[in-house]
Amino acid sequence: MTGEARGDSLSYSARLPFEEARAGAVSRLPDLSGRGRDAAGKELLMCGIVGYTGQRQASRILVEGLKRLEYRGYDSAGIAVRKDETVKEGEAPLLVIKKKGKIAELRKAVPKDLPGNYGIGHTRWATHGGVTDVNAHPHLDTAGRVAIVHNGIIENYAPLKEMLENDGAVFASDTDSEVIAHLVAYHYEGDLESAVKAALRHLKGTYGIAAVHADEPGRIVGARNGSPLVIGVGDGEMLLASDVTALLAHTTSVVYLNDGEVVSMSPREFRISDRDDRAVDPKIDLVTWKLDAIEKEGFSSYMEKEICEQPESIARALSGRMDLEYGSAKLGGLELSKKELHAIERIRVIAAGTSWHAGLVGCQLMESVARLPAQAELASELRYRNPVVEPNSLYLAVSQSGETADTLYAMREIQRRGGSVLGVCNVVGSTIARESDGGIYVHSGPEIAVASTKAFTSQLAAFYLLTLSLARLHDMSHHEGDRFLKELKAVPEAVGRSLLLRDRIQAIAKRYAHHRDFLFLGRGLLYPIALEGALKLKEISYIHAEGYASGEIKHGPIALVSPETPSVFLVPNDHLREKTISNMREIKARGGPIIALAEEGDEDVAAIADEFIPVPAVETRFQPFVMVPPLQFFSYFCALERGCDVDQPRNLAKSVTVE
Ligand code: M6R
Numbered sequence: 001m002t003g004e005a006r007g008d009s010l011s012y013s014a015r016l017p018f019e020e021a022r023a024g025a026v027s028r029l030p031d032l033s034g035r036g037r038d039a040a041g042k043e044l045l046m047c048g049i050v051g052y053t054g055q056r057q058a059s060r061i062l063v064e065g066l067k068r069l070e071y072r073g074y075d076s077a078g079i080a081v082r083k084d085e086t087v088k089e090g091e092a093p094l095l096v097i098k099k100k101g102k103i104a105e106l107r108k109a110v111p112k113d114l115p116g117n118y119g120i121g122h123t124r125w126a127t128h129g130g131v132t133d134v135n136a137h138p139h140l141d142t143a144g145r146v147a148i149v150h151n152g153i154i155e156n157y158a159p160l161k162e163m164l165e166n167d168g169a170v171f172a173s174d175t176d177s178e179v180i181a182h183l184v185a186y187h188y189e190g191d192l193e194s195a196v197k198a199a200l201r202h203l204k205g206t207y208g209i210a211a212v213h214a215d216e217p218g219r220i221v222g223a224r225n226g227s228p229l230v231i232g233v234g235d236g237e238m239l240l241a242s243d244v245t246a247l248l249a250h251t252t253s254v255v256y257l258n259d260g261e262v263v264s265m266s267p268r269e270f271r272i273s274d275r276d277d278r279a280v281d282p283k284i285d286l287v288t289w290k291l292d293a294i295e296k297e298g299f300s301s302y303m304e305k306e307i308c309e310q311p312e313s314i315a316r317a318l319s320g321r322m323d324l325e326y327g328s329a330k331l332g333g334l335e336l337s338k339k340e341l342h343a344i345e346r347i348r349v350i351a352a353g354t355s356w357h358a359g360l361v362g363c364q365l366m367e368s369v370a371r372l373p374a375q376a377e378l379a380s381e382l383r384y385r386n387p388v389v390e391p392n393s394l395y396l397a398v399s400q401s402g403e404t405a406d407t408l409y410a411m412r413e414i415q416r417r418g419g420s421v422l423g424v425c426n427v428v429g430s431t432i433a434r435e436s437d438g439g440i441y442v443h444s445g446p447e448i449a450v451a452s453t454k455a456f457t458s459q460l461a462a463f464y465l466l467t468l469s470l471a472r473l474h475d476m477s478h479h480e481g482d483r484f485l486k487e488l489k490a491v492p493e494a495v496g497r498s499l500l501l502r503d504r505i506q507a508i509a510k511r512y513a514h515h516r517d518f519l520f521l522g523r524g525l526l527y528p529i530a531l532e533g534a535l536k537l538k539e540i541s542y543i544h545a546e547g548y549a550s551g552e553i554k555h556g557p558i559a560l561v562s563p564e565t566p567s568v569f570l571v572p573n574d575h576l577r578e579k580t581i582s583n584m585r586e587i588k589a590r591g592g593p594i595i596a597l598a599e600e601g602d603e604d605v606a607a608i609a610d611e612f613i614p615v616p617a618v619e620t621r622f623q624p625f626v627m628v629p630p631l632q633f634f635s636y637f638c639a640l641e642r643g644c645d646v647d648q649p650r651n652l653a654k655s656v657t658v659e
Contacts, residue, residue: 047122047123047124047125047137047151047242048066048069048070048122048123048151048241048242048243048246049069049120049121049122049149049150049151049208049209049210049222049229049240049241049242050062050065050066050069050120050121050122050239050240050241050242050246051118051119051120051121051149051210051212051220051222051239051240051241051265052065052117052118052119052120052220052237052238052239052240053117053118053218053219053220053237053238053239053265053266053267054117054118054234054236054237054238054267055117055236055237055267056117056237057114057115057116057117058079058081058116058117058118058119059079059081059110059111059114059116059119061239061250062079062081062119062120062121063079063103063106063107063110063121064249065121065239065241065246065247065249066079066103066106066121066122066123066246067103067107068243068245068246068248068249068294069123069241069242069243069245069246070102070103070123070648071302071448071449071450071647071648071654074102074103074123074125074648075100075101075124075125075126075131076098076099076100076101076123076124076126076131076132076133076135076136077098077099077102077103077105077106077121077122077123077124077136078096078097078098078099078106078121078122078124078136078137078138078149079096079097079098079106079110079119079120079121079122079138080094080095080096080119080120080121080138080140080147080149080212081094081095081114081115081116081118081119082094082095082116082118082119082212082214082217083095083115083116092140092144093144093145093214094140094144094145094147094212094214095114095116096138096140096147097109097110098133098134098136098137098138099133099136100131100132100133100136103123117218118212118217118218118219118220118267119212120138120147120148120149120210120211120212120220120240121138121149122136122137122138122149122150122151124136124137125653130174134172134173134174135173135174135175137149137150137175137177138181139172139173139175139177139178139180139181140172140181141169141181141182141184141185142168142169142170142182142185143185144214145185145188145213145214145215146181146184146185146188146195146211146212146213146214147181147211147212148177148180148181148184148209148210148211149177149209149210149211150177150180150207150208150209151206151207151208151209151227151242151657152205152206152207152208152225152226152227152657153176153205153206154176154177154179154180154203154204154205154207155176155204155205156202156203156204156205157176157177157179157205160179160183160202160203161178161179161182164179164182164183164186167186169182169185169186176205180199180203180207180209180211181211183198183199183202183203184196184199184211184213186199187199188213190215192211192212192213192216192219192221192264193221193262193264193273195213196209196211196221196223196262197223197262197275197277200223200225200262200275201275203225205226206225206226206227206405206657207223207224207225207226207227208222208223208224208225208226208227208228208229208242209222209223209224210222210229210240218266218267219264219265219266220238220240220264220265220266221262221263221264221265222240222257222262222263222265223257223261223262223263224257224258224259224260224261225259225260226259226405226657227242227657228242228243228256228257228403228430228431228657229241229242229256229257229263230242230243230244230247230254230255230256230257230429231254231255231256231257231263231265231270231272231282232244232247232250232251232253232254233251233253233254233255233270233284234250234251234253235251236267236268237250237267238265238266238267238268238269238270239251240263240265243655244287244289244427244429245289245294245446245448247287248287248289248290248291248294249291252286252287252288253284253285253286253287254284254285254286254287254429255270255272255282255283255284255285256283256285256429256434257272258280258434259431260274260275261273261274261280262274262275270282285428285429287428288428289445289446293445293446294446294448301449301636301646301647302448302449302647303449303451303453303540303632303636303646303647304636304646306447306448306449306453306454307453307454307499307629307632307633307636308499309445309454310453310454310457310492310495310499310629311492311493311495311496311499312492313443313444313445313454313455313457313458314457314458314460314461314491314492314495314625315492316443316444316445316458317442317443317444317458317461317462317465318461318465318488318489318491318492319443321465322465322485322488322489323485324482324485326472326478326481327472327478327479327480327481327482327484327485328468328469328472328481328485329465329466329468329469329472329485330469331440331465331466331469333438333439333440333441334422334438334439334440335437335438336438338473341469341470341473342473342474343392344372344392344393344394344470345372345373345390345392345393346372346373346374346375346390346392346393346394347363347366347372347373347374347375347393347394347395347396348374348375348376348377348393348394348395348396349362349363349374349375349376349377349395349396349398350376350377350378350379350382350395350396350397350398350407350410350411350414350421351376351377351378351379351397351398351399351407352378352379352380352399352404352406352407352656353452353535354400354452354455354456354532354535355398355399355400355404355407355424355452355455355456355459356376356378356379356398357456357528357529357531357532357535358398358456358459358460358463358528359376359396359398359459359463360376360527360528360531361460361463361525361528361529361624362374362376362396362398362459362460362462362463362466362467363375363376364524364525364528365463365464365467365525365621366463366466366467366470368621369467369468369471369476369484369621370467370470370471370473370474370476371471371474371475372470372474377410378406379397379404379406379407379409379410379411380406380410380659382410382413382414383406383409383410383413387413387414387417389414389417389418389419393419394420394422395411395414395419395420395421395422396421396422396423396424396439397410397411397421397422397423397424397425397432397436397439398423398424398425398459399423399424399425399426399430399432400425400426400427400442400444400447400452400455400459401425401426401427401430401654401655402423402425402426402427402429402430402431402432402433403427403430403431403432403655403657404432404655404656404657405656405657405659406656406659407432408431408432408435409659411423411432411435411436412435415435415437420437420438421436421437422436422437422438422439422440423435423436423438423439423440424439424440424442424459424462424463425439425440425441425442426441426442426443426444426447426455426458426459428441440462440465440466442455442458442459442461442462443458444457444458447654448647448654449646449647450539450540450647450648450649450652450653450654451536451539451540451632451635451646451649453536453632456532456628457495457625457628457629460624460625460628461488461491464484464488464491464622465488468481468484468485468488471484487618487619487621487622488622490618490622491618491622491625494616494618494622494625494626495625495626495629497616497626498615498616498625498626498627498629498630499629499633501613501614501615501629501630501633502633504613505613505630505633505634505637506633506637508595508611508613508634509633509634509636509637509638509640509641510637510641511611512566512593512595512611512638513541513543513637513638513641513642514641515543515564515565515566516543516544516564517543517544517545517546517560517564517565518534518537518543518544518545518546518565518566518567518568519534519545519546519548519553519557519560519561519565519566519567519568519592520533520534520537520545520546520547520548520567520568520570520631521547521548521549521550521553521567521568521569521570521580521583522547522549522550522569522570522572522580522627523549523550523551523570523572523576523579523580524572524574524576525572525620525621525623525624526570526571526572526623526624526627527547527549527550528624529570529624529627529628529631530547530548530549530550530568530570531547532547532628532631533545533547533568533570533628533631533634533635534546534547535547536631536632536634536635537634537635537638539635539649539652540635540636540639540644540646540649541635541638541639541641541642541644542642542644542649542650543638543642546560550569550579550580550583551579551583553583553586553587554586558586558587558590561587561590561591561592562590562591562592563591563592563593565592565593566592566593566594566595566610567584567587567592567593567594567595568595568596568597568631568634569583569584569587569594569595569596569597569598569605569609570597570623570627571584571596571597571598571599571602571605572620572623573598573599573602573617573620573623574620577598577602581604581605581608584596584605584608584609585608588608593610593611594608594609594610594611595609595610595611595613595634596608596609596611596612596613597613597615597627597630597631598612598613598614598615599614599615599616599617600614600615600616600617601614601617602614613630615627615630
């Protein structure tokens with residue numbers, strides 16, 4: 001999925017086979033990469049990296065870049081810059097400033113006039129290992145001449161640390177990452193790039209790394225294995241980041257590093273090579289995301305902005321892909337001929353979290369509309385099963401970020417068994433996008449809030465297009481295709497109307513936000529939407545919520561019903577409506593409060609429910625689109641009511657790049 005960033009003919013680049021970290025012989029230290037995982041090596045990091053080398057004040061650009069990356073992880077942050085060219089005898093040449101807490105803390109600690117025009121920075125998110133100033137990155141070697149930042153996990157760090165300590169290294173932190181600084185120093189003989197490469201040969205685990213050395217002013221060396229890194233090519237300056245959002249203010253020309261590659265950059269040039277030192281030809285891509293897409297633009301949070309953007313983001317996902325002439329869809333990025341598409345006998349979706357919910361909707365649609373057996377699997381489960389990869393199956397790896405480790409590894413497992421996997425991704429150039437065998441970009445634009453909102457509805461749009469395209473190859477007539485397209489075309493406007501429910505939902509949230517437990521209930525296509533509503537409420541307001549198929553409540557969950565446990569019902573407007581209303585009565589009879597979302601004008605539902613949320617009238621199979629925004633708003637306002645940070649909920653990160 002490299003380069004191409006819009007339209008129908010998404011070009012997916014050839015797949016780069018995953019390379020295991022190469023365990024090569026290194027001059028002096030023995031290779032310990034094969035030793036198992038150490039308990040402390042389980043520190044989980046889903047963090048951000050930024051590097052800058054050029055003519056401008058590095059500290060300012062680094063802190064600003066970290067602010068953009070804060071959504072990836074946010075318990076501590078730091079920068080390392082070269083103080084200036086004239087360092088006094090005995091003085092550490094690299095200045096490291098790091099602080100636990102938000103970027104605002106770091107910003108306060110960095111002097112406004114700090115000299116130095118190259119450096120590296122990091123935001124850290126940890127679940128194991130203390131959140132302290134010392135454990136924040138960058139980390140220095142003992143002499144303070146090498147500074148590194150690292151995303152990922154070094155599994156064999158404990159034996160490496162022991163060896164390095166025996167060799168005289170003095171460790172300052174409890175992190176696995178610090179070994180990298182000492183290893184680079186250990187191998188340094190006047191060339192940072194060679195030292196980094198030598199250090200990498202010891203490492204077992206995943207990494208995105210940036211390193212600087214005080215003796216090589218202006219040089220930054222980066223390396224990637226399983227954790228994204230992208231180079232920003234500027235005018236007389238170069239940047240490095242784990243995410244393009246940190247680069248957008250400075251350049252839109254980027255080069256995505258592949259696993260196993262190392263970049264060495266100075267203000268005017270960069271060189272990419274593999275671990276065997278073979279030069280790699282860089283492919284410069286243009287990022288089409290605009291800077292304002294990553295600003296809040298007057299909204300109080302990214303989540304609010306992203307919820308409200310959905311009419312446009314869905315329209316973008318559909319744009320240029322509706323084939324009005326043939327009542328079908330055009331998805332050039334699939335890179336499959338009509339014949340190949342026709343030969344598909346079953347669909348499997350692999351995904352996590354909200355993307356899995358989109359996959360559940362997609363699979364129901366593909367089965368009921370395109371008449372293809374389809375199943376959505378949790379990537380974290382599939383990966384460790386022993387899956388049968390049947391011929392003529394099409395796998396779809398669905399991921400907003402395109403970096404989710406569970407989904408990526410599940411995809412690789414399927415590919416290793418000869419299966420072909422298409423990506424359904426938002427982030428252009430992400431690992432899943434690049435390693436998949438074709439796919440669909442959902443074009444929702446940058447999604448910054450941790451809770452996925454607009455990417456979900458854009459993923460739905462992609463599934464509706466794919467369903468149409470497959471259905472038209474089988475039983476769906478041209479006329480039916482036209483009708484489907486007409487409904488699909490009307491979705492952005494209908495979603496716009498469902499956003500108008502905002503004030504009503506805010507008032508309901510005020511009344512219900514104090515409850516500890518919720519049930520979310522739906523049937524058919526609205527069952528995955530119930531799961532999504534429950535997930536949103538859990539992740540940003542920390543209220544316990546269970547998503548269930550309405551028909552299942554009598555098999556157990558009904559025992560939870562009481563005046564303290566409200567049920568949110570998603571009422572379809574088809575033959576399942578009556579059954580859902582019966583389920584509502586069952587809850588009502590047991591004293592459970594009911595919040596019901598149903599088509600506007602549904603008086604029966606309004607009469608039973610304690611709170612009625614009238615959603616715009618659309619054809620049944622398009623109801624997921626209009627039910628989702630009210631649920632997103634509900635979780636959003638409950639979270640605000642409870643004083644939660646909606647954009648950066650506790651314990652969560654935007655891209656989950658560890659298992
Ligand atoms: O980037 P992905 O779509 O692969 O992410 C998958 C999940 O981690 C993600 O959807 C997560 O559940 C969100 N926080 C939900 O809002």
